[in-house]
Amino acid sequence: MKIESLGNKKVKEWAKLKLKKYRDQEGLFLIEGDHLLKEALEKECVKEILASDSQFKVEGLPFYEVSEAILKKISSQESGTTVLAVCFQLKSRAILGNVCLLDCIQDPGNLGTILRSCVAFGIDTLISSMDTVDFYNEKVLRASEGSLFHLNLMKKDLKVVIQDLKEKGYTLYATNVHKGRTIKEMTLKHKYAIIMGNEGQGVNEALQDLADYLLYIPMSEGVESLNVGVATSIVLYEFFMSGGNG
Numbered sequence: 001m002k003i004e005s006l007g008n009k010k011v012k013e014w015a016k017l018k019l020k021k022y023r024d025q026e027g028l029f030l031i032e033g034d035h036l037l038k039e040a041l042e043k044e045c046v047k048e049i050l051a052s053d054s055q056f057k058v059e060g061l062p063f064y065e066v067s068e069a070i071l072k073k074i075s076s077q078e079s080g081t082t083v084l085a086v087c088f089q090l091k092s093r094a095i096l097g098n099v100c101l102l103d104c105i106q107d108p109g110n111l112g113t114i115l116r117s118c119v120a121f122g123i124d125t126l127i128s129s130m131d132t133v134d135f136y137n138e139k140v141l142r143a144s145e146g147s148l149f150h151l152n153l154m155k156k157d158l159k160v161v162i163q164d165l166k167e168k169g170y171t172l173y174a175t176n177v178h179k180g181r182t183i184k185e186m187t188l189k190h191k192y193a194i195i196m197g198n199e200g201q202g203v204n205e206a207l208q209d210l211a212d213y214l215l216y217i218p219m220s221e222g223v224e225s226l227n228v229g230v231a232t233s234i235v236l237y238e239f240f241m242s243g244g245n246g
Contacts, residue, residue, distance in 0.1 A: 001065070002064075002065040003066045011070050011074070015074050023134070027089050029141075030084055032077060032083070032084050032138070032141075032142075033083065035146060036146050037085050038146075039146035042149070043090070043149045045090060045149075046085050046086070047061075048085065049061055049086075050065075050066045050071070050074075051066065051071075051083035052067070090148070090149070090153055092154045095165075097124030097125070098125075099124065099126075099165065099170065099194070100118050100193070100232070102114065102129060104132055105199070107133065107199060107229075108133050108143065109143050110228050111132070111140045111144075112143020112147075113143060114126070114232045114233075115147040116145060117236050118151055119150045121237050122239075123151065123236060125154065127154040127156055128153075129156075135148055135153055158195070162193070162211075163210075171213070172192075173213050174197075174207060174211035174213075174214055175202065175203055176208055176215070180214040180216035181213070182217075183215055183217070183238045183242075186213060188243075190243075194232075194236065194239065196235070202225075217234055
């Protein structure tokens, strides 16, 4: 089907998915570009494809040939894109390995970086607090480069999650730049969950109190803290290299 009018009903429906409210309401999200489309197709979560070129047609999936103006209206990228797809939001499953918990992460770029690092360093499940930025935010998707399709994603009350993880035998680690010990000083447990905190405030004290161990990353004198995306990458790498990679 070819669509050229910006006022078309389908175009309005697609444009609404740029807002979290409608993504949650419909259980859908938008992706842009052929790389993310390939990842989504492998995950089998694509609902429909819209593009200016029929080369993106996929057998068995609805395809809409649309004008450049429509792509520009829906795209979040200044340079535009040649293909977008509507995908079903990913369903969570049982936790099968190590876990990363995120407490109130606000910056989409940071979350995207963390998603990539989780995949790179042996994390099975990423669980965010309810007030963390949306997994399906367009900037998160772009920064993650498709990594979210390779993780078990959840958004939950972290206090409840931590209790559940402890009952399942997980050791909980939280970051604290003042009271923590260096990772090198610890004997890292094989079955672990790591709590990383908000860009400005760090991990909430109530969550720190629930952790088994507090840790920090040694830094040069005069440096107070690291970007949470960078800090998470370093912590996950250290745990991964310790052999505790699930």
